[in-house]
Amino acid sequence: MKRAGAGGLLIAVPLALALFGPLFVPEEQARGAPFVPLGPLGTDFVGRDTWHQVLAGGRTVVLVALLATALSYVVGVPYGVVAATARPRLVDEVLMRPLDVLLAVPSLLVLILVAAVAGPGLGVLVGITALVNFPDVARLSRAAALEVAGRPALEAMRMQGESWWRTSVVYTGRSMARTLAADLGVRLTGALYLVASAGFLGVGVPPDAADWAVMVDRNRGGLFLQPWAVVVPALLIVALSVGVNLVFDRALREVRA
Structure with a gap:
């Protein structure tokens, strides 16, 4: 406690x-020495x-990190679940191989390149941070979903004609909850440091911003x-x-x- x-x-x-x-x-802040x-x-x-x-x-660092982390999970978790449960398995390969390319590029390089193309702005910073975290979240979700997909209980649900929503979203999602919760703290910390690094580099925020x-x-x-x-x-x-x-x-x- x-x-x-x-x-x-x-x-x-x-x-x-x-x-x-x-x-x-x-609103008006005086300046001195x-x-x-x-x-x-x-x-x-x-x-x-x-x-x-x-x-x-604090608003930029904290809120951008929170929004970016939430966005990476909103997109990454369904992406990983679909890759793990899709039939045929070729869908898994098509979905996951592009993520390997993203993971091979350093996050700071992605941050600088995308910001240079898209221009400054907090929305851009949220999007870039979510994009950097998305491949890791998707791969973790896929790995957790694959472990669940092989369980006899899930096979029995499919044989009984349960819908994809019940098997892949409700049952699989509930089984993945602890794994995702364990990752969430680390993911949010990484987002905080990435947003802070963006501030150091002057990406997304003015150089004299509060x-x-x-x-x-x-x-x-x-x-x-x-x-x-x-x-x-x-x-x-x-x-x-x-x-x-x-x-x-x-x-x-x-x-x-």
Whole structure:
């Protein structure tokens, strides 16, 4: 329980800042000297109040990662189930071989190439992150569905004339739930780091945006003058990633018990 409580607290702080922090940021932000100890956390690389940037900067990282992870599962899980249960088996080969090509390309390269073609924008960033995660989700779903597809119970359901929906979606989906839940924490963490990497590279967000990842990158030049502009957003990203995995680990332990 302590582990789950710690994980919930680690999630709650950055999530609350991402959702409600922008409500407490003034529309017009004054600029002063960069990297000076004014305000609770000093100023950033262009002289803005770092505390205001922290309040406003979580929405991109957190919400884009959540939306991208959800999208990758919405598309990837049915894709993998169809590949595993389709007849004839040639359909499986046709569906899965293109994913091997996607997996062979480094995720950051995909991020840069697609962003260069599609242009900036949070929608593009969500799409790219979902695209990078989609092959892994589909392959995991296929592997889990193949294990279920060989069970005698499923063969009996088919012989009794049960519909594809009942066999491949209801029964198979329920049997895959724990495997997908175990993967979800890791997948969300990967999405968080990919979105943060996009911020470091200036992909999808302006170079001076109020964004935790951008803050870490742009303020690192003043790390020894005013460290909070780097340390605080970095800790918030790490806290969310660690918290998600702690919560999912605890939930899986309780289900197994």
